[in-house]
Amino acid sequence: MESVAVVAVPFPAQGHLNGMLHLSLLLASRGLPVHFAAPAQHVRQARARVHGWDPKALSSVEFHGFDVPEYASPPPDPAAASPFPSHLLPMCEAYVAGARAPVAALLAAASSRHRRVVVLYDRLSSFAAPEAARVPNAEAFCLQCAAASHDCAWTDAGRRLLRARGLGGAPPVEDCMDREFVEYVVGTQGDSRSPAFAGVVANTSRVVEGEFIDVAARDPEYRGKKLFAVIEKAMASDEGLAMQERAKELRESIRASVAEGGSSREDLDEFFAYITR
Template sequence: MASPSITPLLPPMCSKPSLASKVGILPLSTPSTSSHVQGWNPSSLHSIHFHSLPIPPFPNPAPDHNSTIKFPSHLLPAYEAFVNIRGPLSSLLQTLSSTSTRLVIVHDPLSSFAGKEAESFPNAESYTYQCIASLYRLTFPQVSESTANLLRAHDLVLPTQDGCITEEVLDFVNRQLPFKNKTESGIIINSCKNLEGEFLELRRQELDYIGKKIFAIGPINPVMIQGGGHRHECLDWLDKQPDGSVLYLSFGSTMTLSEDQVEQLAIGIFQSRQRFIWVLRSADRGNIFAEEAKEAGYKLPAGFDKEVEGRGIVIRDWALQLDILAHKSTGLFMSHCGWNSCLESLSMGVPIAAWPMHSDQPVNSLLVTKYLKVGVMVREWDRREEIVAAKDIEEAINKVLVYEEGKEIKQRAKDLGEAVRGEVMDGGSSRAELDLFIDHITR
């Protein structure tokens, strides 16, 4: 008998598959997913076949470093082009359906057309993979009374959604709603009880979720890093630093800062006198392989490299974030608070200096700093259009790495990391729900 075929659909710029699978679908313009899977044993990829689907050419604009709204709107042409894979996807699913006992399609909300296509095959079922925090999902597009009551109980005040996303991108999102599959079999959530137990329970009570199976199996990222393979030189430098002493800074692959903000950040790092690893690179374009995607990058203040020599490293290319966060010398992560980055940091027990830029990040930063109390704010969301001064950056760094209050924050982060890692081990809630999912789709 043919075996079940699990098909995760990955939109442009997605760096790793959401589940162990038989078939991973990629647009032709994206890099190989297998080359970006980090932290897992390479042998685990042997059972995965990646199938590229063609998308038409699309404009490849540069990011606007000075935009007041930091959402990477320059990627919108790539998003628009991505929805054109629906035809080739249907053909592939037809082939897979004919050779499989059951065809299981896992897709993110903006790829809901994949779930719609699944309705055409009697042996197919689809699952939405939600790679956002449950707290954010409960607050977007509006807050229910039960959610508002829980927030009040914890004295949490939600940041405004103003400035989180551009009107053009919001229009694109709304145009995907008709594809939402009302007959989807369930939802896979990248979160866990020790991070968001109360919010997960509220989600199970939502009308959209009643009657559907929900599997909270996060964090998806590895929580134990496999050794071997190429080792970035920054890890050799980390080996020589005291435990918990290094600041790691990275704002993701699609985030951009103004030159003025980079200058203030450099000054703040220098004045803090702390050890650091700073990933400083331009935001990726929609097609990273195009010639125009190769940009010179940011300029640092004159003499910066010499002044911090031996105390810090500036990385101008892609970095092994999980390896850095898992290292015992890393003591603080200054982050835009994308949910994946939050999960990676918290699962490794590293506190976060939160600097939200767009989308769900203001809510994520609230969860990290006010609810879990494992981080500090670099800049409050209501000051999002201001340049963050060097002294404020220095203060945020020292709150965790120098001041007395930082000891409590670091201990809470360490304890939370142990609890989160336990979730995916035998006996943990995430492991149990993953087992339930596998049992369900192989029934």
């Protein structure tokens, strides 16, 4: 029986697919068998839009495309009260309805061949956590694709840290989403308290968001969980930062963080060691 396999369950939106695929490629580059499960059209999208990797690296990940139920696809409403693309909500609901069975089947197959199955699921795909809980040798980790400061906007009472860091002028999170999507998010997050929810992988860097990561780690939802801050490989590229002197200094700090011995590299090393223990 092989040792450890990873099953990645992204949320089917580009900013979520991309972060999950980068993390999947990082883990596959270390020799782990990685399975990436998403609706077939979103698998094609993720593969076509990935950046910062040799195209041959995609062959190191096994992609599993599945079908979802048909759903309404209305055009965006330019007169809507919220700028949030709520016309995509039927797709989100169809995805959750259609993904459970193929993800469960993939976990069962991986479980029979591996000592441990590590389930990496997007926070908006938290239905995967209770599916992992049904597999005796599975352990699930939630990938938080948004910035840690986004978490603080929900959990930091009075947005004290955001204001102290000059971000107090940002609109409240609830003003950026319509009510239906907030209800959808809350509904999916309810499953993340499953016993299989072992920890959080944050797509960020301690160099940039160290204080925000500390605040997020104190959230009751994360209490007793492992938290790893693993930034995308591509964030070290020249295109990743603004053309300002301060951003140039930040770029060097981020490059150092993803280099050997850097904070993000250390978190990735720690995460890899933890899931392969």
